[in-house]
Amino acid sequence: MTDTPDRGFPESEFADRTAKAQTAMAGAGLAGLLLTTEAEVRYFSGFHTLFWQSPTRPWFLFVPASGKPVAIIPEIGADLMRRTWVDDIRTWSAPAPRDDGIGLLTDLLAPFARSGAAIGLMKGHETHLRMPLADFERLSAALPGLRMADATDLVRGLRIVKSDAEIAKIRHICGIGSRSFAEVPEVARAGMPLEEVFRAFRRAALALGADxxxxxxxxxxxxxxxxxxxxxxxxxxxxGDVLMLDTGATWDGYFCDFDRNWAIGTADDASRRAYDVLWRATEAGIAAARPGATCRDLFHRMQTVISELDAAGGDVGRLGHGLGMQLTEWPSHAAWDETVIEENMVLTIEPSLSYGDGRIMVHEENIVVRAGGAELLTERAAPDLPVI
Known part of the structure; x- marks a missing residue:
């Protein structure tokens, strides 16, 4: 078992992220970034709370072209935000449907509107606004001179490459997930309801240290x-059943995301064959995950192996994705995604296929890309379908 990483990050981690964003903003002609979603707010501030589960209150973080971020948040979050590196914290008593932070945002952004500046918002694929559309329309109407550009690529480019501290957290939760899967054969058995298997896995993961x-x-x-x-x-x-569990457990705000398959009592030849093909497809994806390759390359390498059994090539849209503060992040291993793989990207390798009479099988591992190729973060699955 590896040593448990420290929780949180030093202030230098957030300063470095912000400086990189500001360099990118200068190149894009942006006066700042307006961030409204949990992962982005946490990425630049360190504000980590489960309170985002409630949809009642909006939360805002503004990253200016120079200087530290500004938080515009409900008063209920002020104490926690003061424990981060953010100094400028502006609050209101929320919920307040007539003005849920829009007045404070307007005051902050008005100088940029008067000068005709542009700020960035997340508008692209795999993003959402997380504030009432009516409030966004009010904000836009109050700032007619402000240009709002799409900053998705800018933020995406920062988040898809992980720091050493982020990788350590993901490695830790992947280790917990691997040990949790290792306990399944000791718990699952014929006659046990599937929902009880799920409960047993959750108990094991929590007992082993998952948050x-x-x-x-x-x-x-x-x-x-x-x-x-x-x-x-x-x-x-x-x-004769084939059991699959796919977990997204978390530790200190970072996810693992991988699965395991088992046969109960005995495995039929078709399932053994499907498992073998997927295991080798996973090997192909891992081998292809090197700096300079593209996500499209990984997709085709895995699809070539999958097509030995599934004529459709297992195409469910993608065969893996990024991983980190969210269960699924950019990029996607898909025919349409030409993202170039870089060192310190954390990725899932997730081939799947259809076989027999409407059956499917999925396999997944988590890796970090190093200069010389992929490094497993999960404990590699057995090469043959395990039987419980």
């Missing part, structure tokens, strides 16, 4: 499973 297991999906059925996102049923596991 939370907000994402746990999977399936089990005779000779395979048919989808991987349904809630678990009370159907008991039976001999």
């Amino acid at each position: 939370d297991v907000p994402y746990l999906v999977g399936g089990a059925d005779r000779g395979g499973y048919h989808d991987v996102i349904s809630p678990p049923s009370r159907r008991p596991l039976a001999k």
